Amino acid sequence: MFAMVFVYHAFSFCLLKYLIPLFLTVTPYIFRARINIRFSINHIITGITVSVLILLPFWYLMMLNGKSFVFLSSGAVLFQLFGVSLPEEIYFRGYLQEKLGNNFKGLLIGSVLFSIMHLPQLVFYGDVYSVMTFFPSLIMGFLYMKTSNIIPSVIFHFNANVVFLGLNGILSHIGFQG
Numbered sequence: 780m781f782a783m784v785f786v787y788h789a790f791s792f793c794l795l796k797y798l799i800p801l802f803l804t805v806t807p808y809i810f811r812a813r814i815n816i817r818f819s820i821n822h823i824i825t826g827i828t829v830s831v832l833i834l835l836p837f838w839y840l841m842m843l844n845g846k847s848f849v850f851l852s853s854g855a856v857l858f859q860l861f862g863v864s865l866p867e868e869i870y871f872r873g874y875l876q877e878k879l880g881n882n883f884k885g886l887l888i889g890s891v892l893f894s895i896m897h898l899p900q901l902v903f904y905g906d907v908y909s910v911m912t913f914f915p916s917l918i919m920g921f922l923y924m925k926t927s928n929i930i931p932s933v934i935f936h937f938n939a940n941v942v943f944l945g946l947n948g949i950l951s952h953i954g955f956q957g
Contacts, residue, residue, distance in 0.1 A: 800866035807874035814873035815927050822926050826934025829922060833935075834942045841946045848945045856941065864937040867893070871916070872923035872932050881927060886920035908943070915939045 807814055842848070851859070871893050879885035893916040900909035919932035 796862070800862045803866035803870035806870060810874075812874050812878065814869055815877070815929060816869075816873065817928050818930060819928065822928050822930045823934065825926065826922065826931035827938075829918065829931065830935050830938040833918060834938055838942050838946065846946045849948045851941060851945060855944070859940045859944070860933075860937050863940060864933050868919065868923075868929045868933045868936055872919060873929045876920055876923055881924055883924070886917065886924050890916035890920050908947070 838848070871889050875892065876885045876889040879888050890913050894910060894913040897909040897912045900906040915936070919936050922931040922935060923929060
C-alpha cells in the first residue's frame with residue numbers, strides 16, 4: 780500500500796489516484812472483514828457535531844491569521860468523499876482499527892499507520908501538514924471506537940479535508956485544479 784502511494788506521488792501516475800481508493804475499499808472484503816457502516820441519524824449528527832466543534836475554531840483561527848478559503852470544485856468535493864474519505868475510513872478504521880482491536884491501542888496504531896501513508900506528501904510536495912494527519916486520525920479513530928460505525932469518521936474526515944484544502948488552496952496534488 781505504501782509503495783502505491785509513494786509511486787503515485789513520485790511519478791504522478793494518475794491511474795493510481797483511482798486504484799488506491801479501490802485497493803483500500805476491496806482489501807477488507809478480500810480478507811472477509813465485516814465493515815461496520817450503518818446510516819443512523821444519531822451517528823450522522825455525531826459526525827457533523829464533532830466536525831463543527833473541532834473544525835469551526837480551526838477555520839476561524841486560520842482566517843484570523845490571514846488565510847482565505849477557496850471553495851473546491853464539485854469534482855474535487857466528490858473525489859474527497861468517494862475517492863479519499865470513504866475508502867480511507869473503510870480501510871483504516873473499519874478494517875485496520877477493528878482488526879487491531881477497536882480500543883485505544885488499535886486507535887493509536889491505526890493513526891500512526893494513517894500518518895505514515897501521508898508521508899509521501901511531505902517528501903514530494905514539502906507538505907509539512909501531512910505529518911499532522913496523526914491528530915485528525917485520532918479523532919476519526921475515537922469516533923469509530925465510540926460508535927463502531929465508520930459513518931461519523933467519514934463525515935469528520937471529509938469535512939476536515941475540505942476545510943484544510945480550502946484554507947490552503949491545495950488542489951494540485953489531489954488531481955484537481957481550482
